[in-house]
Amino acid sequence: MSAGPGEPRRLHPLTPPARGWVVIAACLGVVVHNVNTGWATPSRLGIGLVVVVPIAFAYGYVSWWFTTFRIEGDDLRIDSGVMFRRTRHVRLSRLQAVDIVRPLAARLFGLAELQLQVAGGDKAEASLSFLGEADAQKLRAELLARAAGVRPDVGEAPEQALVSVPLSAVIGSVLLSVATWAAIAPSVAVVVVALVFHEIAFLLGFLPLFLAAWQFTVGRVIRNFDFTVARSPDGLRLQHGLLEQRHQTVPPGRVQAVRIVQPWPWRLRGWVRVEINVAGYGGKDVDNKETILLPVAPRAIAHGLLGQILPGVDVDAIELIPAPRRARWHDPVGWTALAYGADAEVFVARSGRFHRILDVIPHAKVQSVRRTQGPWERRLGLASVHLDSTPGPVHVKAARRDAAEAEAMVAEQAERSRIGRREAGAERWIHNGSDSSSGPASSPDGGAR
Template sequence: MPRQYPAAPAKPEVDVTKGAHRLHWATIPLQVTVIALVFLAMPGVLLMQFGIGWVLLLTLSVALGAGAYALVSWWNVSFGLRGDHLVVHTGLARRLSREIPLSRLQAVDVVRPLLMQVLGLAELRVELAGGDNSEIRLRYLGRRTAERLRASLLAHAAGLSGRTPEAPERPFYKLPFGLLLGALAFRIPVLSAFLLFLLLIVAGIAFIEFGVLGGAVPLLLGLMRSFLGPLLRYTDFYASFSPDGLRLRYGVFQARMQTVPPGRVQAVRIVEPLLWRSLGVVRVEANVAGYVGERQMDSSTLLPVVPRNLAFALVNELFPGTETATVRLHPAQLGGLGDDALGVDETAFVTRRGLFCKVIEIVPHARAQSLRMTAGPLSRRLGVATVEVDTPPGPVRARAAGRELTEARRVLDGVAERAHRARSSTAGPERWATRSESADPEE
């Protein structure tokens, strides 16, 4: 009978809630490899005239120098949790320490490019309130360490212990690959560019004219960006809800897990392109507090392709108490363009615009930052005005044009009163878990 050997004990998981930690050691060889490849691709090519031996010797010298720098840099970067603060130390000659209260946390993303997936590494991105320089990136961590740190940060932001187990999730929507493929192709810009590309290629072959490549190549690059880019980005898209917020997972070559805590979504818009109406699908975008500039546009899409009824279900989940689909929308009386309409109920300000591409924008009264009623010289002569509700930066621009002056003033006053009442009765998103517990009447 074969002898039984005891199984090797499992390696204990790193406790990210205690002490200081460093990035994964694989960060050092990765940096050295990148610098050596850049040297070979640029100066190395020019140095080939001196012989392959000199090139290899110089590359080795560059790699050794890069290794020494990467080692010292890695040693001087550390992070840890101190109370409800995230502390990050960086810098070589100039030491920089950042201590960030997690009550300012806006979103936590775990990003895994293809190479990092192979190596079992991940990058943790922490978005904070405060502008372009507020983002913190920890690259690279072990995958399990990154996910555990993400859960710990979200728990601290909710007012719970950092050792709280990861919150369970409730499945909401999984995007079928066939629907994503068809929706991305079934768009007027994509179809027009594809037909024009085919015409240029056919004309070039028929008349043996290679000059058409001057127009065909840019069209092909544009198609790759507008079709293949979103296709690869949103493949394996999965959305779920959990107590710590909305969770989104997507991506092939860059797998991403995005978590938006409760209360961070400020406004939502539902976009329905002309050709998508026959498919019954829409796109859902949002203004998310904390994301600014390029990061805002990169992370504003909540659902790239989704059935229309599920889009409204998502809005109702993000803004509890709202029933956006049932809000009565009133068309513009004067000066409105296309299908412009406005609706206001006790919970949200809703607008609809667009003739070919229909856009519905929703701003809860509690999220309104400022209100405006504008009327230019021509508008005043026509007796109309535009009502606008401002939110943090993002794709949503809630505005209703072509409203009669008396109606516009009535809407403005009504929204201002409801917004004040909503903010007075609704607490902010900070420490939402402990706040809800303390508010429990049974305690």
Template structure:
């Protein structure tokens, strides 16, 4: 049995630094005014030292090693805990580099396991070479356990990879498909409702300051806080998708993105359940759309959406989207999918959006269209459908309509809304037959 390995010795310092930021954020300005700067600084130092000591103790009692086809992670001092992660359930291993890790040449390893409620056992932190080497080894063992689609690429050596995942400027291994221009990414986030509402918020704050009668520090502070919350989402998207690059490597997609926190993700194509194309209202003037996907076995319950590998194309034109969708779902073209609208009486339920609805069966996938202001096209391969449901609400029964749901494992699937009842049952029967045939072929 191989010896137990420890994390990098700088790990406690990085964890302590993160704790220091949390401590300073938690101590309010009112505390500073009450105790004075000297006691405030002493309190911050004492809490930071305490957090660092706890981090050192945690690091000393944390270890990992590979036993057969299991990754075992040991942690805890008073309450010892051992996590055994079967590698046959491993879907992907991400190499993530937050800003502090980039400054110190370290990386974090995060594991995605089938049925996991969240990202498993992050190993923070390892050297970049160690993280890439362990990642390649785990994926190789997972491939030997019956999942060759996520095996490491020929360029990724187990001990010392020739091209470790170090920076976001590197091209992912394999055949490059597309690189998103950062200028397009910035413009796409300016073409959002948040960006258009921002000038009104700024004008409101200026008016509050200039008007003596209505000036209120609490009101202005609350407005600034609300504005920061509105602006944070598009800024976060830009930082997360900066230098977005996607490549194809045998049965996987390789994605790299991020500015302050770089990420290298592996998406196994045989696990793709759903592909969604979305046309936001303000993006249509540029002819842009974005692509998202759902992958079986990933943590759909993960609170942080950045931990879910759903990015396929943050922003791009239709030609680029066609290229990428063709790699994920061979033979499927977004502009060549059969779509029929619901019957005319569905306008009583969808007075403005009836013409935006549609559904159809392709040779390989079921496709559903929805959305009025933000248009969306959902594509689900037959082999990924877990169940088919026909649902009727009270008004639908009165109008002789029904909605057909194609459910996927842990995902949202697709829903063909407000179809004629007879058509809905025929569509459900055909979906069930095609799903059964597709599973026999892939099984």
């Protein structure tokens, strides 16, 4: 990538073979699907290998040749398409995040994918796949610098390690998960039935069930493998993944809401999980790899990391107001866990008797405040208050409040949000990192790394 500013650049020449595994996987899928029908004869397999695969790779090289990108002022322009040309302009001033992803197939060729997230989106606005790993790092640093309004040749910002999640903690968190055993039990039952009745082909019909069990067990370990969090002037940097390695930067000033989750089996170890809403990511799935700030860690370390995102905020010091006693008629089990609180900076809501959830949202990030009241709530004189954020796993809700209290809360939080937005000022990608307190890099077992 030696082209100058404004000049078109191309993806790495090894992009077509790096993408070619999809064609091979599709051919194998057709063979497996028709293995019992007699359709997958050796001659047809030969035709697929000799004709289909080379044609697919040839089209891949033509598509690569017609795909270029360039930086034009405040835009990243991407031109693509063979039969139908497509031009996409990505405004660098609206960038929320620039992630580097290394799928397994790309890593074999020394390549990486660059994913660009912008404000107002719920998925990647654009991606460049694939670039050389060094070129991807260089282009990422250039885009972040241009988004911050500084010199594009400023280079990669330095980083300081904060948290490293041991593999033992990742495996332990998966084993101490109700969802894990709920996914494994049906799969084991199906395998036992197939072995007892000697119907091995019977297993093919339950392939989606096995894939779900994989995602909830081994897949979670693979996604969170070697999970590290580091601090840099442009935000918190997350790196994780065994087969697909992801290098993600989360600008603290653009985190919209935070959720601290503690499933009841994790209480034995004092572990919690930290999830976030970041504009541009979306992702409502609890295991979405783009919205997990920390997959598992002791509560003290999680709260310390929360201090990096919300400096000066101590959620433990915020007094929580419990729900009224008549809320037990609506939530007989979980009503004692319902509570909310607020200080000058954030609003906090707690819920979950067994699956504990603590939601935190800065007043300046609240997009709307609304009051809801179902028929049973109306009968009990209760109502719930919702503080809406950008799409993501965090949904802040003060549930089962007294109806008059909820009405006053809506007006109070609306005013706090207006004041918070007025005092927040402009957000910037890169800031002076010297104002952040330095501390030892920690691991979830409580020790310094």
